[in-house]
Amino acid sequence: MADGGKPHSVLIVEDEDNIAIALDYLMTREGYAHERIASGAEAMTKIRAMHPDLVLLDVMLPEVSGYEICQEVRMDRALDDVKILMMTARGSAVERRKGLALGADGFIAKPFELKELRTEVRRLLGGEASAAEGAGS
């Protein structure tokens, strides 16, 4: 839970519907308030409007890449507290390094284990137990 008892908010920026469905399902089960958009071009407007606690950001997006969104978020001081977890199918060490250098707080390579994603999301959201913790997964 975030401060004030409200659930953490998560924005999923992912253009692939199948993985987005799975992420939606997982975030719901974890008890996070979440939304999903498929377009990189609309991502910044959405992030500013929603001001999520965490952005699950795919790198390979059409029009505007995840790296660009990440850099833009980090250049906006008003979004300093927004955490970014980047996801990519190209998970080489140098890609990870690039993502972290551009301001990502975490980097996860696809395909990933759900357990791995869940651990990473919890770490970024302050290690608090989610609403669904203990309910099993």
Next chain:
Amino acid sequence: MLTRLSLRLRILLFFAALAAGTVVAVALGLWLGFRQLGEPEALSAFMTAGVAAGFLILGLVAGIWFLFDENVARAIERLSGSLRARAHAPIEGELDTKPARYLGDLAPAAEAVTLTLSETRNALAEAVARETTRLAAEKERLEALLSDVPVGVLLCSQDHQLVFYNGHAMDLLGAGAAPGLDRRVFDFLRKAPILHAYERLLETDDPDAASDLTCATVAEARVLAARMRLLEAEGEKPGYVLTLRDVTADLAAHAQRESLLAEVLDRVRRPAANLQTVTGVMTENGGVTQDPALRTAMAQEVASLSRAITELGKRYDESRSGWWPLSLTRAADLAEAVRARLEASELSARTEAEKLILRCDAFGLVALLSDLAARLAREGVARKFELAISEDGAGAVIDLAWQGTPVGIGRLETWLGEPLEVGVADVTGRSVLFTHATECWPEKLPDGRARLRLPLREARRDHRRPPPIPRTVVYDFELLAKARYAEIAEAKLEDLTYVVFDTETTGLLPSEGDEIVQLAAVRIVNARRVEREVFDTLVNPGRPIPPSSTEVHGITASMVAEAPTIDVAGRQFHRFAEGSVLIAHNAPFDMEFLRRHEGTIGARFDHPILDTVLLSAVVFGQLEGHSLDALTHRLGITIPEEARHTALGDTVATADAFLRLLPMLKARGLNTFGDVLSEVRRHGRLLKDLNA
């Protein structure tokens, strides 16, 4: 028959005949006188007179013979030896006429002849030297050009003997110090592909045809891509040129790529097929079966697929840069090249490079970095840059920094997708990054600066540079037309290949445990010493070196501590001397040291052998001194003091002495190896002939 005897022996025989004749004449005279006198009691007086006269005559003849031998026969031998030496070798200095002082005008006449010969030779030499200098300068330029050719080049005769090789070929063939002119190319490269290509080209009958082949080295089984082209030759089989390139790494990379691809297919195909079957069963008849066994099967196959993709993807990323032919470049050179490019575009750059050797495509990186700087300048972001190359884990990182704000990653990605001005189509910043399996991104620095960061995966500290490939070419084009002999005894002396060698040892008694501490050799091909084919090594004798020996050759125990032992050094020397006639000064001494170790070396030193002590005796007579100093002095060869009693110094002196003895042997009618062998055997009491 008498002409085959030496002058001194003939004179001795002459005096013996004179003495015998005189004694017989006196005896006959006395006998006639006794018969005429007719008094038998006078016999004893006649006998006494005869014996006294006989002894007197013998003594007188022996005395005169001795004086004659000393002042005439030996003087003539010495004078003729000196004349012959001057006739066949460029010996400076006055003729020593003192031994010939009783030969009347012969010595002054010989002196005049040698003086005139020397003057004529000097004048001729000067004219030749002028022309030679001009040709040598051209030759040097040509050699420099050829030595810089970045592929191995071999030129072989029709008999597949090496006639030319460059430094890269030496490196590729793994031939150690030098492959060796006139050696069979098959000593270094496997035979079959070369013979096939040669036959193929001969059959085409097209002088411009070239044949590509793949061959492997004998020594290290390196795989070389080669191209063969025939030389022009009239009426006989031609020689050929082989250009060589090491493709071992290319093939390894190719094999690695192929193996990874095969593994990807193998590991993905099975779970994918299984998944299709499982999901097919689960969704059969329009519904989704919730059978736990099917769900478990599906989860297992998905996990297997996911694991395979993750592992293979990681391996792909790790090995990707190894698939490109990247070269080693000093970080400072790369930084300097970027700076030069920026300054040419009126941009300023301060560079700072750590002492690193980078594995990279320097040309591509310079083009990329200068392109990025130029774009930043065009966008008005910066005109002054700082380029830093620093160590970064197992690799390095290149930072192009400026004062101001970082460039947007989207903008950077656009730039990276556009062609670079390198004169080659399809080269973009992205392709350069792909080649290096890396990325490039902007960063904001806390001090108000920004930078572009580009990591490189492989770099090492520039502490020890690998030994450079010798920039040299070695050749003798006359080898293309060299005669070959079935029997060595029939071979002309100048057609043989010789390896002249010398050893320094712990002492003079190999039978009492003395060992070699230094071994040096040079090669003589086509009657010329090949300057760049030198074998020279210290040898660890495995026992102490007595101070008295160190005093002679200057080699101490600490100098040989890291040197190879005789089994290794002997094997290398045997390889160096393969197919050659061995030459040494006092060969039995050196050969005994080597032959004792044939077992551990694993090779027999059964080469034909010549000994310069015996050759000196053949040319100058047995009574002359035949030490190396005496021989080289007679032949006008100077051994530098610092080289004397070093194995290499003495070897070079022996080789040069042999080359000066060659024409003298020929002038004596000794043209073939067999001729020389039968002649030196006559001097067997001086030294043992080792060719038994």
